[in-house]
Amino acid sequence: MQALEIFEGFSHYLKEMKSQGKKVIAFISHDNIPEELIDAAGFIPLRLIFAGNDELMDASHDYLPPSTCAFAQTCIGLFALKPRQFDFLELVDYFIVSNHCVSDICASEVICKYFNIPRINFYTSYMRNSNSEKYFRLEIAEFRNKLEEIRDAVISDEMIIESISRYNEFRQVIKEINNLKLQGGLKLKLMQKAFLFGPKILPELREFIASNEDSRTNTSNSIDLLLTGCSIFINDILIDLIEEGGGNVLFFDTWIGYNYYSQQFEENAFDNIQNPIDLLASRFVNNIYGDHSVPNFLENRIAHIEKIYRDYNQKTGKKLGIINHIIKFCDHHSLMSSFFKNKLQEKGIQVLNIERDYSRANRGQLSTRIEAYLEMISE
Amino acid sequence: MSLIADEIIRFSSVLKIAYNFLTGRAYLKRKKFREKEKLVSVALPFSDLPFAAGTVPVFPIRMHIFNVNQYLSYLGTASNIFGWKGVSNFLGFVKNLGISEVSKIVDDIIEDVIKEINEKYNEMYDIGIEGGISSDFCYGLKSLVGMHLSKSRNVDAYMNITIRCSAFNKYLESLTAINNDPRPIWIDIPPRNIGNALELLTDNINHALVDFENLTGKTVSDNMLRNHFNISNQVKSAYKTIIFDISASDFYPCNPATFSEIMSLLNITFQDYNSNAIRYRDNMNSLVKEMRERIRKGIGMDVSGMPRIFVTPIFGGWEPKSHDYIYELGGRALYADWGLLKLLEEIPISPRNNPVEEYAHFLLNATETGIGCDNDKLTDSYLRMAKELNADGIVFIQLFGCHSISNCYRMLRDKVRRELEIPITAITFNKIGENIEQVKTRIGAFMEMF
Numbered sequence: 121m122q123a124l125e126i127f128e129g130f131s132h133y134l135k136e137m138k139s140q141g142k143k144v145i146a147f148i149s150h151d152n153i154p155e156e157l158i159d160a161a162g163f164i165p166l167r168l169i170f171a172g173n174d175e176l177m178d179a180s181h182d183y184l185p186p187s188t189c190a191f192a193q194t195c196i197g198l199f200a201l202k203p204r205q206f207d208f209l210e211l212v213d214y215f216i217v218s219n220h221c222v223s224d225i226c227a228s229e230v231i232c233k234y235f236n237i238p239r240i241n242f243y244t245s246y247m248r249n250s251n252s253e254k255y256f257r258l259e260i261a262e263f264r265n266k267l268e269e270i271r272d273a274v275i276s277d278e279m280i281i282e283s284i285s286r287y288n289e290f291r292q293v294i295k296e297i298n299n300l301k302l303q304g305g306l307k308l309k310l311m312q313k314a315f316l317f318g319p320k321i322l323p324e325l326r327e328f329i330a331s332n333e334d335s336r337t338n339t340s341n342s343i344d345l346l347l348t349g350c351s352i353f354i355n356d357i358l359i360d361l362i363e364e365g366g367g368n369v370l371f372f373d374t375w376i377g378y379n380y381y382s383q384q385f386e387e388n389a390f391d392n393i394q395n396p397i398d399l400l401a402s403r404f405v406n407n408i409y410g411d412h413s414v415p416n417f418l419e420n421r422i423a424h425i426e427k428i429y430r431d432y433n434q435k436t437g438k439k440l441g442i443i444n445h446i447i448k449f450c451d452h453h454s455l456m457s458s459f460f461k462n463k464l465q466e467k468g469i470q471v472l473n474i475e476r477d478y479s480r481a482n483r484g485q486l487s488t489r490i491e492a493y494l495e496m497i498s499e
Numbered sequence: 500m501s502l503i504a505d506e507i508i509r510f511s512s513v514l515k516i517a518y519n520f521l522t523g524r525a526y527l528k529r530k531k532f533r534e535k536e537k538l539v540s541v542a543l544p545f546s547d548l549p550f551a552a553g554t555v556p557v558f559p560i561r562m563h564i565f566n567v568n569q570y571l572s573y574l575g576t577a578s579n580i581f582g583w584k585g586v587s588n589f590l591g592f593v594k595n596l597g598i599s600e601v602s603k604i605v606d607d608i609i610e611d612v613i614k615e616i617n618e619k620y621n622e623m624y625d626i627g628i629e630g631g632i633s634s635d636f637c638y639g640l641k642s643l644v645g646m647h648l649s650k651s652r653n654v655d656a657y658m659n660i661t662i663r664c665s666a667f668n669k670y671l672e673s674l675t676a677i678n679n680d681p682r683p684i685w686i687d688i689p690p691r692n693i694g695n696a697l698e699l700l701t702d703n704i705n706h707a708l709v710d711f712e713n714l715t716g717k718t719v720s721d722n723m724l725r726n727h728f729n730i731s732n733q734v735k736s737a738y739k740t741i742i743f744d745i746s747a748s749d750f751y752p753c754n755p756a757t758f759s760e761i762m763s764l765l766n767i768t769f770q771d772y773n774s775n776a777i778r779y780r781d782n783m784n785s786l787v788k789e790m791r792e793r794i795r796k797g798i799g800m801d802v803s804g805m806p807r808i809f810v811t812p813i814f815g816g817w818e819p820k821s822h823d824y825i826y827e828l829g830g831r832a833l834y835a836d837w838g839l840l841k842l843l844e845e846i847p848i849s850p851r852n853n854p855v856e857e858y859a860h861f862l863l864n865a866t867e868t869g870i871g872c873d874n875d876k877l878t879d880s881y882l883r884m885a886k887e888l889n890a891d892g893i894v895f896i897q898l899f900g901c902h903s904i905s906n907c908y909r910m911l912r913d914k915v916r917r918e919l920e921i922p923i924t925a926i927t928f929n930k931i932g933e934n935i936e937q938v939k940t941r942i943g944a945f946m947e948m949f
Binding site for chain 1: 630631632633635636640659661663664665666668669670671672673675676677683685687689690691693694695696699702703872873874875897899900901902903906907908909910927
């Protein structure tokens, strides 16, 4: 499955949707955006989940300084670099300005302002408590109103419930993909594709799962890994470098991975539901592994990873490698990276912090560091 | 720098503020160990609740030992006997006698103060890096981490207020990883003022007050809040007078470089009022009086021909030599970060109003219209302040690693050119003293436009 094919297919899909009069709403991907509302409105959510390169990052420097998060730089570059790397970005009707982090705000704002894309605001509190849940409901109400204004019709509760249910099923399928006994890179690429297309490709995903349920990729010579921190986005070489170095990512503890599918609702959550917004609000409050929130993100994340590590160790008698992937200038993961590493190492869990941007020049250094780490934990 | 020191000694209030900054450690030790008061670390000007709750807010760098110039130290001792004003008058008298040795000593005092503060900031920066914070973050955050790595053991609580800067919020979270003992007291400010956001923030502040009550074992009454807000309103009022009335006027009570030195000292000290709100208010009021008195007597400098250069933002770090260069090239540097971010707004204290709600209103207003929830709003704040200061030009400090307040240069430049039609330039900054030649060159080129 090549990225090029995915983009071609996606471009075709978006054009088809646009010809049906559907609006495309793009956003810098993060876990608090209520994609179900966009879907319920009959629009297409387009997550920007594309890895960068030197050209894309450079193209952003007219708007934000180079000390901006490399992913945010890339998102701007996708719009600034001509000709555009992805023609489907021409189809974007609205862009969501959100505050997953401050770079999300700044980059989204630049995209709206300098590339003439109308903006829709969606902000969330930095804490997760009863008041931030109430605030989340305010933002959801505004967001819903805005979408209703665009579609010029009400979005009924039933439509929202239907979308939540569809996305819930989608999360379940993503979880099943993650649990397949296949090479990590293959699973990641499938998840990336799924994130791009959304529930539309559920049948294809199901078919893949059915035909690979009993497959076992021979990874006995590989070192099993947990990847945490920033997601690996489409077209990123990092997963290839890990696999070339002899590693295999068993568990994606990132937004493309556990962070997404762990926000699945129990089936009984839909019983007698009065207000579908309750479901979205509860998801926000229960999103304890989301990196946006303070104050317990680090603590929760360490406890979660330690548990996975211990379970794996008990089951296999082997060490599970932990790679903490930090996109350069990422506020959330970079600032915490030394604390994260130190706290896990105090518990005897070895961690590799990889901090990098998307420049090609990094490739050799990344490979060397990954290989050295894999050698170390295999001893 | 003798000219600067020469001027500053005439302001006894500035000497006091500088002295209180540098000798904070002894003061804080007394508060903590002898008077059994609780120390609460603060960053940015969020000291109101700790003061109102009867705790001692401290900007953590002040817990360090500073090399206080021995003469300033003597002055401190002398002030206990003669009062600060007497000391200042005496120094002015000695200076006027033209005794060169004494003059030199006096001149050195303030230069030492500024140098000492800057060196300590750089030391904190290095401690932060050694402690593991990535060098990719801004000077301010790296220094703050350094301050906490070295001194958080002395504080009883952290005052943690979330703002739009995600790195700052994560830094607040990381304080517990640095030291788990102090109690984190959080206030989450809703990103936008929509619906009943004000009510939610009011409730968040009430929860923080309960945390303070648990920390001190004492109730925080509405009157305690009003009393402190009353003091802080006076501080803000004095500060605004200095920024808007005096710094924007055509006659300064001292030379512009001195004025900038004072403004930069206020910018730092405003964060914790030197841990004593009443004393700080009195010093601020004295400062305004001293400045006005000098202006009234015609002592100072006609600056009407000197372009007003608004240098901003500086609170996350900037090259303090900037104002010297601007002055040398015929301009005057104006600093007004806290006003720009709407943190100098006064808080209504009428008994009819709920002070918690008023404080919530203050914070939400700063978030919504000062700091702004996005760069469009933030750049409006820069424009508003430039207009209020009647600025002739803007030097924008593009702080390396700042992803929030200082990375909106492109948008700001476009707006300034379109709406204000004044020159603007950006200067990158990473660490004090690191890039002095480049700063000088950039400012030199910029000042040629006037």
